[in-house]
């Protein structure tokens with residue numbers, strides 16, 4: 435590619451690299467909301483002012499919804515909603531799948547175990563995955579529980595589906611810790627190894643047993 439006559443020093447390459455390329459490095463960010471990133475980039479790339487403003491407006495609405503969710507969360511001072519009180523239901527894919535029935539069952543079981551003698555209202559927070567959380571199976575299950583299984587003092591239930599990417603509930607934190615710990619493991623040979631890691635950050639539960 436070059437002869438002795440045209441050889442240049444390393445500093446020359448460095449200068450070209452630093453001044454002629456649009457390359458930047460930064461600390462990788464965790465928990466970035468993909469909707470925020472997409473809307474920001476679309477607004478930045480659009481030359482048409484009307485379309486640009488449309489994406490900026492969508493981003494504002496998205497952030498406002500996320501903010502109102504956090505304000506609601508901050509109003510909840512219940513000790514039950516803490517990182518030390520996260521129940522982690524575990525099963526392997528040969529035991530059960532991950533569809534709406536399999537998700538509704540542990541929620542039902544957890545509702546049965548909540549000490550609800552002094553509670554009037556129960557709020558359930560979950561992501562908006564239709565196959566697992568945002569579906570009629572879950573709504574029917576909560577309705578059945580409220581009508582026929584809950585104590586008489588519980589008169590209200592709210593189902594919340596926070597804006598995607600901005601929930602950061604205690605369960606999300608436990609999931610984040612677990613994911614980081616799994617990545618640090620050199621080798622994982624069996625499901626129990628995963629279960630042991632999960633158990634370090636949350637209370638391990640098995641359906642029908644815990």
Ligand SMILES: [Zn+2]
Pocket residue numbers: 467468469470471496497500598599600
């Ligand atoms: Zn966002």
